[in-house]
Amino acid sequence: MSLIAYFMSMINDTTDPQPPASFARRYYIELGSAMAAYGVVLIASVSLLQRHPDPHWVAPIAIAPAIPACFALLAILRHLQRLDELHQRIMLDACAFAAGSVAIITFAYGFLEDNAGYPHVSLIFVLPLTALMFGLAAALAARRYA
Amino acid sequence: MKNRLRVLRAEHSLSQADLANRLGIARQTANALETGKYAPSLPLAFKIAKLFDRPIEAIFEPESEDR
Numbered sequence: 001m002s003l004i005a006y007f008m009s010m011i012n013d014t015t016d017p018q019p020p021a022s023f024a025r026r027y028y029i030e031l032g033s034a035m036a037a038y039g040v041v042l043i044a045s046v047s048l049l050q051r052h053p054d055p056h057w058v059a060p061i062a063i064a065p066a067i068p069a070c071f072a073l074l075a076i077l078r079h080l081q082r083l084d085e086l087h088q089r090i091m092l093d094a095c096a097f098a099a100g101s102v103a104i105i106t107f108a109y110g111f112l113e114d115n116a117g118y119p120h121v122s123l124i125f126v127l128p129l130t131a132l133m134f135g136l137a138a139a140l141a142a143r144r145y146a
Numbered sequence: 147m148k149n150r151l152r153v154l155r156a157e158h159s160l161s162q163a164d165l166a167n168r169l170g171i172a173r174q175t176a177n178a179l180e181t182g183k184y185a186p187s188l189p190l191a192f193k194i195a196k197l198f199d200r201p202i203e204a205i206f207e208p209e210s211e212d213r
Contacts, residue, residue, distance in 0.1 A: 084171040
């Protein structure tokens with residue numbers, strides 16, 4: 001519970017909106033640190049799993065890279081809180097498009113997998129697909145106001 | 147939403163970047179406001195009104211008076 005409270009306090013950054021230049025650096029540091037930690041934990045996780053650890057440890061080791069990924073998510077959420085209202089609007093539009101399009105794509109592929117014999121695709125591809133859709137939608141949404 | 151931001155900014159000798167800094171918004175947002183591509187929230191509209199010392203209705207005007 002205290003971990004959840006800590007995460008919530010990190011998200012609820014009540015800093016007043018500032019000019020973008022003053023907080024962009026903070027965002028890159030937070031996100032860069034989280035991604036660097038992710039890279040280190042991922043390499044450690046894969047190398048440990050290749051050594052066939054005790055079965056009780058397989059799941060915790062396999063899921064370990066998700067922990068620094070959570071910090072990357074927090075960095076993104078904190079950055080969104082600091083954006084001005086137009087950029088928050090653009091991000092909201094992009095989030096809605098990404099969530100909706102990924103939901104429909106995975107739903108449709110589920111039918112193909114179950115009923116048309118298409119090969120099984122790992123759930124690990126949902127995150128990169130969401131990021132791709134979010135990026136495309138954010139670029140398109142930003143063009144509307146350029 | 148039509149507005150007089152460009153005129154007011156020129157009267158106060160402010161660049162778009164200056165305006166953005168004073169309002170705590172991105173320069174792209176200042177540009178979108180000025181060109182009427184984005185209508186500000188009420189708090190931002192009040193902030194703009196305070197910056198230029200004008201009532202909101204002297205700065206912003208709806209495209210049509212249709213009700």
